[in-house]
Amino acid sequence: MNTSARLTMLTRLGFAVRGALYLVIAFLILRTGRAEDPAGALRYLGESGGQLLLGIMAAGLIGYGIWRLSDAAFNIERHDDDKHGVLERVGAAASGVIHLFLAWQAIKLMQGAASSGGDSTQEGAQTAMSLPGGGVLVMLGGLILVGVGILQMVKAVRAKFLEHLDPGVARQAWAQWSGRIGYAARGLVFMISGYFLLSAGFQERSEQAGGMEKALGWLTNPWDIVIAIGLLGFGIFGLIEARYRRLHDAPVDGMVRRAVNRV
Template sequence: MNVATRLTWLTRVGFAVRGVLYLVIAILIARLGRAEDPGGAVQYLGAHSGILLIVIAAGLIAYGVWRLADAAFNVERHDDDAKGVAERVGAALSGAVHFLLAWQAIHLFQGARASGDSTEQGVRMALDLPAGPALVVVAGILLAALGVYQLVRAAKGSFLKHLEPRIARHPWAKWSGRLGYAARGVIFALSGWFIVQAGLEADADQAGGMAQALAWLESPVDLLVAAGLFGFGLFSLIEARFRVLRDVRVG
């Protein structure tokens, strides 16, 4: 097995890890009324098994490498138009986020404590920059736009093009993905709005990520979104096995 094939295999582990994190988020909402983001799910799982943290970190690193490779080398063969450029920028951001999650998993394994809400911390740092509030508002608008894009993907079912055709035809693949992308669209749009508010008021306490968006939702809407996130977890597990992955060329 060469290096590129090993990385592709580890990327599948990364999809599986992402799926498990979203399943945990959904279960915590439904059973405990506890709103968490992927970082919180990593912390929850790490409290039960240190070895699991290593598996999570390895999967997240491999997934992050694959996403960054897609951004840099167009592994997924995006078009050269504005949509393709946006998809590659999104891949870069996704890669960075998953590296941060892997870093958190490694630090938890080493005995470090979670450092609080990363979205709020990032906004606080951005507000200290020149034209910081304007930058925060732009970031919030972009995140909200990404949420709308997720909703469009849910409606069109365009996510199915990445699966093996024989799997993409099944309703369980279509609807788990559709519910999942719709739920993520809602969460991203809400998070974007919180960040816009933080920029407009120059107050980092107004910012919030997935956990804050889930906590803001009232019953039964939060349970409906949790069901959607559970669907996204299932779809990620489907992708771990049946997504068509092109090898990242190494060396």
């Protein structure tokens, strides 16, 4: 098995890990009313599953993160050359960075480092506020997040994500609707988080900012339950992608050979 094939295998594991994190987020809301983001779900699984589970999750997240960054750099998912394709690749880069950060958190948990459990979005807003024009930067981040949320909603309506699945599975109602409600719920959460950033930037108060955890905690009954069901669908769809998504190999072997030749 070459390096590209190993990365593809780890990417499938990464899809499964991402799905599991969203299943945990939905489970915690539905069972206890507790709002968490993917980092909080990772801590929850680490507390209950131990070192082995954290190691498996870290490996999957690393593979998934590298694959997303490879897509951004080399267009391995064959996005169009229009504005939408550019946005897809920018989103892939952001997703890659986020999931590599989650992998780093999993490794730190394996090493016994205590997690602060703070809101990274709020911390980032606080850092931005200390810069010249920080309020504008935070508002720009909010607009981007709202835009990402809208794109997720568009995905839910158009269901173009089904094009990446094996055709036989893509025709199944359970695959279609788990993805639709999942992307719709995720899009709404991103839009709420973007609103928090816009408010924080406009008022120049970093404590107004917040990510998924704050957005889910802000929702009241029955909307928190509705969104939780949607995120449950996204978690299920992640597991479907882990098994049935058609993946193009990242050109890792060529990169390694070129690096060796230069040395």
